[in-house]
Amino acid sequence: MIAKIISEVEKLGRNTVTIRFRWDQEVQPGQFLMVWLPRHSEIPISVSHTGPMKGITIRSYGETSAAMIGLREGDRIFFRGPYGRPFDTKPVRKLIVGGGSGMAGLLPLIDSDARGVVSARTSSDLLFADRFAEGHVTVVTDDGSSGIKGYAIDGLKSLPLDEFDMMYVCGPELMLKSILDYIVDKPIPAQFSLERIMKCGIGVCDSCSIDGKQLCTEGPTFTKEELLGMHEFGTARLTESGKRIQIGRH
Amino acid sequence: MVHIDTAIAGIQLSNPMMLASGILDENGYTMLEILKKGAAAVVTKSIGTSERTGYKPPVVVPIQGGLLNAVGLANPGIDNFRDEMKIALSGNRPVFGSIFGATADEFLQLGLKMEEYGATAVELNLSCPHVAGYGTEVGSDPVLVEDIVNTLKSNLKIPVFAKLSPNVTDIVEIAKAAQKADALVLINTVRAMSIDIHARKAVLTNRYGGLSGQAIKNVGVRYVYEVSKETGKEIIGVGGIENAEDLIEYIMAGASAVQIGTALYTQGKDVFSRIAAGLVEFMESEGFNRISEMIGVAVE
Numbered sequence: 256m257i258a259k260i261i262s263e264v265e266k267l268g269r270n271t272v273t274i275r276f277r278w279d280q281e282v283q284p285g286q287f288l289m290v291w292l293p294r295h296s297e298i299p300i301s302v303s304h305t306g307p308m309k310g311i312t313i314r315s316y317g318e319t320s321a322a323m324i325g326l327r328e329g330d331r332i333f334f335r336g337p338y339g340r341p342f343d344t345k346p347v348r349k350l351i352v353g354g355g356s357g358m359a360g361l362l363p364l365i366d367s368d369a370r371g372v373v374s375a376r377t378s379s380d381l382l383f384a385d386r387f388a389e390g391h392v393t394v395v396t397d398d399g400s401s402g403i404k405g406y407a408i409d410g411l412k413s414l415p416l417d418e419f420d421m422m423y424v425c426g427p428e429l430m431l432k433s434i435l436d437y438i439v440d441k442p443i444p445a446q447f448s449l450e451r452i453m454k455c456g457i458g459v460c461d462s463c464s465i466d467g468k469q470l471c472t473e474g475p476t477f478t479k480e481e482l483l484g485m486h487e488f489g490t491a492r493l494t495e496s497g498k499r500i501q502i503g504r505h
Numbered sequence: 506m507v508h509i510d511t512a513i514a515g516i517q518l519s520n521p522m523m524l525a526s527g528i529l530d531e532n533g534y535t536m537l538e539i540l541k542k543g544a545a546a547v548v549t550k551s552i553g554t555s556e557r558t559g560y561k562p563p564v565v566v567p568i569q570g571g572l573l574n575a576v577g578l579a580n581p582g583i584d585n586f587r588d589e590m591k592i593a594l595s596g597n598r599p600v601f602g603s604i605f606g607a608t609a610d611e612f613l614q615l616g617l618k619m620e621e622y623g624a625t626a627v628e629l630n631l632s633c634p635h636v637a638g639y640g641t642e643v644g645s646d647p648v649l650v651e652d653i654v655n656t657l658k659s660n661l662k663i664p665v666f667a668k669l670s671p672n673v674t675d676i677v678e679i680a681k682a683a684q685k686a687d688a689l690v691l692i693n694t695v696r697a698m699s700i701d702i703h704a705r706k707a708v709l710t711n712r713y714g715g716l717s718g719q720a721i722k723n724v725g726v727r728y729v730y731e732v733s734k735e736t737g738k739e740i741i742g743v744g745g746i747e748n749a750e751d752l753i754e755y756i757m758a759g760a761s762a763v764q765i766g767t768a769l770y771t772q773g774k775d776v777f778s779r780i781a782a783g784l785v786e787f788m789e790s791e792g793f794n795r796i797s798e799m800i801g802v803a804v805e
């Protein structure tokens with residue numbers, strides 16, 4: 256494992272932190288680390304800050320992430336990586352669509368021209384909506400506590416899609432699916448970053464697979480065209496034991 | 506003209522390579538993909554009688570010369586595995602169902618299910634913990650191994666492979682106990698561990714794990730050679746195969762076919778087509794026409 260000393264922990268609301276540490280390794284937007292908290296577990300986390308001062312943004316969901324957000328400046332962070340196929344970042348005019356903590360992996364893509372749709376269940380769960388230039392972001396919440404009441408897709412509908420060279424999307428798989436369905440017959444190119452269980456991060460355990468491809472090595476980013484051919488996308492995945500379940504109905 | 510097809514226990518294989526158990530074989534679609542990439546057959550991950558989530562990660566970590574793993578026999582349970590078998594079998598190539606249990610009776614129930622699901626053969630993973638002899642592996646008890654193998658052989662119609670553990674004092678004794686199996690699979694991972702010196706702690710959650718990859722290749726070759734020489738049984742060689750030379754070494758030690766696991770990590774999924782090309786090249790330059798001409802040539 257790589258071990259680094261944490262130089263800063265930035266609190267982002269109630270249950271989310273960004274942990275910063277110096278690591279002179281090239282990491283590209285869309286890549287992730289397998290972060291190990293000894294005595295707890297090891298979980299995949301996207302790199303939210305890709306400069307020499309790296310950063311990972313963690314929201315507490317389960318036991319391990321809850322313990323990780325308790326890490327302090329001066330503590331050690333253990334991880335391996337970087338892993339995964341990065342986003343293709345050549346295009347200039349970006350449309351960035353993030354749901355919940357999915358914004359963490361999209362943060363390095365935000366530049367002064369980027370347009371964003373940031374969605375979350377409720378206003379306190381919104382992440383990095385404030386990182387877009389003035390007037391460049393549409394906020395959407397499930398409960399209407401901030402911005403438009405609805406889902407990410409509702410924030411997209413008012414935008415002129417033909418003004419962008421590439422759309423980047425990250426969030427829950429059903430959100431990704433609804434967006435893919437919406438843009439299927441529209442000319443905008445898109446890249447999606449998927450999240451599934453990852454036990455190894457290196458293309459061995461098969462826990463993250465979708466239609467024979469491993470998210471950890473061949474993804475987690477996939478293009479619109481790649482996803483269109485996948486019938487497990489938005490429909491089925493394997494649980495921790497390897498049991499096949501329907502997505503959204505468990 | 507060089508032919509790289511081979512056979513094991515009467516099952517025809519288009520080339521000598523199959524996917525090893527536990528690597529990219531939990532999801533039926535992944536097994537299909539591996540078949541498309543050139544594996545002649547796939548072995549499923551080891552399936553038990555009930556659903557298990559396994560250990561918490563880290564369960565697989567890269568180390569010098571290979572991988573260290575202790576997945577903890579995570580599996581959906583045999584009843585939930587029917588769909589994956591069906592998907593994998595749609596590739597119209599052999600699918601070997603790997604099963605694990607603690608008793609002959611458990612193995613039998615699992616074997617019968619695999620047969621019902623259409624498995625081409627079953628592979629008995631004899632490396633799981635032995636309930637009675639706590640702390641050891643099922644595969645280190647010759648009486649139990651013989652009981653399991655014989656029970657399955659007398660109740661199943663499909664071939665039975667016994668996968669042996671290298672973590673024993675005398676593998677020949679175990680191989681002889683598994684004499685009735687249609688083929689022996691050698692070897693499973695070698696018990697090992699890794700400590701993170703900064704965390705001052707074992708990296709794997711289970712602390713102990715199994716070593717695979719390059720680091721164990723010559724251990725595997727030696728076991729294949731020894732068991733082939735002492736028993737004359739059909740053998741599937743496994744452990745650290747990354748290129749055509751490694752595969753040929755196993756064949757010359759007495760294996761009729763091989764399995765590939767860790768090389769999926771070190772070499773990627775094209776490993777099957779790359780090895781096949783290297784194999785053809787070697788056979789052409791050395792004047793071999795068939796795999797059978799190479800099997801066991803080094804054994805003396």
Ligand SMILES: Cc1cc2nc3c(=O)[nH]c(=O)nc-3n(C[C@H](O)[C@H](O)[C@H](O)COP(=O)(O)O)c2cc1C
Pocket residue numbers: 459460525526527528550551565572574576603630668692693694716717718719721743744745746764765766767768
């Ligand atoms: C992550 C991982 C999981 C494994 N799981 C199983 C398993 O479920 N059943 C089994 O019989 N062998 C299992 N093995 C052992 C392999 O099938 C194989 O015997 C071993 O890895 C040596 O081959 P290799 O060096 O080509 O990987 C596993 C190996 C690895 C690396």
Ligand code: FES
Pocket residue numbers: 452453454455456457458459460461462463464469470471472
């Ligand atoms: S996380 Fe293990 S194969 Fe992707």
